[in-house]
Amino acid sequence: METNSRETNHRMKTKAEPSHPPVWLLMPDSQPKRARSAERLTRPRQAAPPLDEEALRDRLRAIRTDTANHLDELLGQLTSTLQEQYGVTSLEATTAQEAADEIARLASPSRRVLVNRSATVAELRPYLKAHGLEIVETYDEQFVHPDQGVERYWQLEPPSAETAWEAFRPQAITPSPRQSTDIGVLGVNVAAAKDGTVFFVQHLFNISDILERASKIVLVIGVERVVRDRDAAAFVARSQARYGALSVALGVPRRGGDSKGEVPVGRSLTPASPVRDAAHVPMHAILLDNGRRAWLSDPRYQDLFLCIGCRNCLLECPTQPYYGGETGWTPRDYLAAFLRGDSSSLRECITCGRCGARCPLDIDLPAMISEAKAEAGATRWQDQFYCNIGTLFQASSLTAPLSNWLFNWPLARLPMEWVSEMDRERKLPAFHRNTFLNQYRRRSSAPASGRAVVYYPGCYANFTDPELSWAVVGILERNGFRVLVPEHQCCGVACFPYGAKELAQRYARRRLRVFGPLAQEGYTILVSCPSCGTALERDFPYLLPESDDARLVAEQTRDVSDFLWALHQRGELDTDFDPLKLRVGYHTPCHLRVRDLGPENLRLLELIPGMEPIDIDRGCCGMAGSFGMRRAHREESREIGRYLFEELRSPGYDLGITNCAGCEMQMRAGSGRDVVHPLKLLWRAYSNSGSK
Missing domain, CATH: 3.40.50.10420 (NagB/RpiA/CoA transferase-like)
Incomplete structure (x- = not known):
């Protein structure tokens, strides 16, 4: 130079x-x-x-x-x-x-x-x-x-x-x-x-x-x-x-x-009290x-020192306008302010992971924010309701259809809102007493041979959407796989973002007692829920760094759509699809996007004759796990998803598609359109196929 x-x-x-x-x-x-x-x-x-x-x-x-x-x-x-x-x-x-x-x-x-x-x-x-x-x-x-x-x-x-x-x-x-x-x-x-x-x-x-x-x-x-x-x-x-x-x-x-982009002189720089008697500026x-310096002494935050200050983590953050509107804070600044005591809360972070995915040095800001919440004891008693969402789903399933009636009765939703801060205006999914796992155990016949894979449906697909789980099983069996479904347990993905680290570790250990031996035997573990996939692939190794099983399970976990697309690339996917004349708008959930996944869903649907899948990139839908479920975030959640809703309402789409049950719920409520998981369309398109 x-x-x-x-x-x-x-x-x-x-x-x-x-x-x-x-x-x-x-x-x-x-x-x-x-x-x-x-x-x-x-x-x-x-x-x-x-x-x-x-x-x-x-x-x-x-x-x-x-x-x-x-x-x-x-x-x-x-x-x-x-x-x-x-x-x-x-x-x-x-x-x-x-x-x-x-x-x-x-x-x-x-x-x-x-x-x-x-x-x-x-x-x-x-x-x-x-x-x-x-x-x-x-x-x-x-x-x-x-x-x-x-x-x-x-x-x-x-x-x-x-x-x-x-x-x-x-x-x-x-x-x-x-x-x-x-x-x-x-x-x-x-x-x-x-x-x-x-x-x-x-x-x-x-x-x-x-x-x-x-x-x-x-x-x-x-x-x-x-x-x-x-x-x-x-x-x-x-x-x-x-x-x-x-x-x-x-x-x-x-x-x-002006419209040509000419930049005016900044009015705020009008000089005060001119003086011209000095040659140089002190x-x-x-x-x-x-x-x-405190970052360097704490292994949890050491990587903050690597930050170059490029502000790239700000670009896709859904909630930055709310916590950083006045200050201009990036997610990194938001965390740093909390660590030095200049901010009292980190609750505007929805742990979508987009900031970490954009960082050129792979600084794991979401994990650091969760660590800071855990250190500060930021988990409130209402948060336990969401940290133990698997237990809630199981109880709601056991008491269905009574639970479904209560969840749709306005008088019952008022005390629920007080106890859990769950927005009483939020329409909840219907729970099934006859869960997918119960149905799977009682099925009369199943393939006795073929390559075996493990399928983990997660809480939503097991308790509220057995149709999705059966679509996954049907697609895999159609392609020559024998599907193993272990006993259901929640992965605890909601715990760590609330700062409940020890609870998250307990959930991880329980799941690893089941998945660890399966991974050791060489089974691929398939998930259809993006958040469950994030828990198995990323959270478990972070929460239990000493666990070889956590590392092995992470290596062998695959999203179902990604697994199927890999089959197609090897020429092994059955592509004998019936035509489906649909123009569908696809939203990539955050927990797929940050794992470099999502486009494979569009590619799979493009194999179906008559299908026209369109990628709708309008950022986060605003649900963000339990963030959008809470009364305090009602308007914020809707505003974040507004751009997606507006696009999906346009007359060019027949329906919306997404992989995440929470995104599906939010998109349906915000756009008024039906929204389904892309694997349901894939199963529908197979010749002579139908729901189990």
Whole structure:
């Protein structure tokens, strides 16, 4: 990288003059009138070279691990570099209060603080306000959305990985002479310990404006943002820009500009009390801990230190507008705020897993959030109702049809709402006294030979939808498999998200006593419920890391649709389907999406003559397990699913399809259309097939 002439001239000045560390901006290549950011990302000037995604992430992880392993060394080196080379004294602030106190001391008489859009600076805001400082946002005023604006990720046209990587180019800059008495407080994206270089990712020009207008600059550097040298810092900053390219467009209000995307000068940056008698901008540095070192000392949260701050975890989070609407928090920020005591609850997290799936470093934020709930004892007595949902289903099945009548009687739902917080307006599924497992035990005949597989129907299919379970058995037997169905027990998937870790572990051990020996014998364990699949594949190994059975069961668990598609790819699937002339809208449940599953359902249905399956990607449906069942989340649940409902109501669909019983319930209630599991359609399409 080459510095521009301003930086070169600055470095040639005598040591007696004030100096500052090198400042680099990563920003999209300039275009006339600053055309909107989305256009810069999606219209590269030339084809970008292909990215080796795995190598990129490996290098990123190595850099971040180096910081975690040598934090004290790197902080000491950066402090010495700033002092010895640039005369900048660094304050290592243990808390946000200490950092705010220092900024208040440095603040000019105008008491105005110009800030960039930084999660690190956001930690200081309440304390800066307590000092009576006026905080001036500089980002939103300069951002212009595309003509129609965007609210959710599916409304964005994603650039290719290569385009996003190539779109941001580093530029070295030198702060201009002071033009106001305002103080600039800038959260640094990355800092290099070796030479003190700091990097910012700038999508428009608000950071440049602050550097030009402020009378003094305070660089706020989260201690996890320090890396070894400039090359590593540039790589991390570029990765932030690449992975956060789409998240930038979300959560930013549409402000000013014209239909051509011309960006106006931010009104909030009108300078106060101009002064022009200084040649250089004094710089100060604050190294902010504010709870970060505690992450390193706790194995449950160590991976938080790997976070590069790209905000990619925000992109698909269904509830971010509710917990982060005012603060701009990402899921990572939401957790960090709770850990340091700035937030009292994590209940807006629905543990869908989308944030973890989008993280370039595979940071398991959902597990960390569940751990934090468990540590804080956040499981309330009403939560036990949902943690033990398997027991409730079993009791409701044993008392059916009386239970079904009670669940549909408004007077009975009122005390239920008080006890469990279950929304009395939520229509519940009908429970079957004659469960699938009871029916299966009494069947008169079954294939005596063939390859054997294990089928785990889960609570919903066993107690409320035996038809789905029989469809699965019928499809598998049609394709030459002998189906083993073990004794039913709940997998306990709802427990850990509520912070009931010990209860979740007990459920896991009970299930492993059954599934462990089967896995040891080499059986494939098939599931038709996405949440049960998540429990067996992901939760059990996490909850019981010492268990070989948990690892083996996870390796041998497959979703039924994924298993069938693999059969088709090997040429072993029976494709003698009857025609079904239907146009169906498919919703991928979160617990399939985060396991890289879902498209196989569309591919299977495309094998049926006359079938036209359409993928409807409108985010989470809003049910999110028991989240949408609770009275407190009634409106929020409906609002999250609104986009899906609106699409499904359109006249182009005959019915909706999804793999998750909770999604099915929500989609039916929100759209008014019938919604079924895709495997029911597959079973219906087999020649001479029908329900058992």
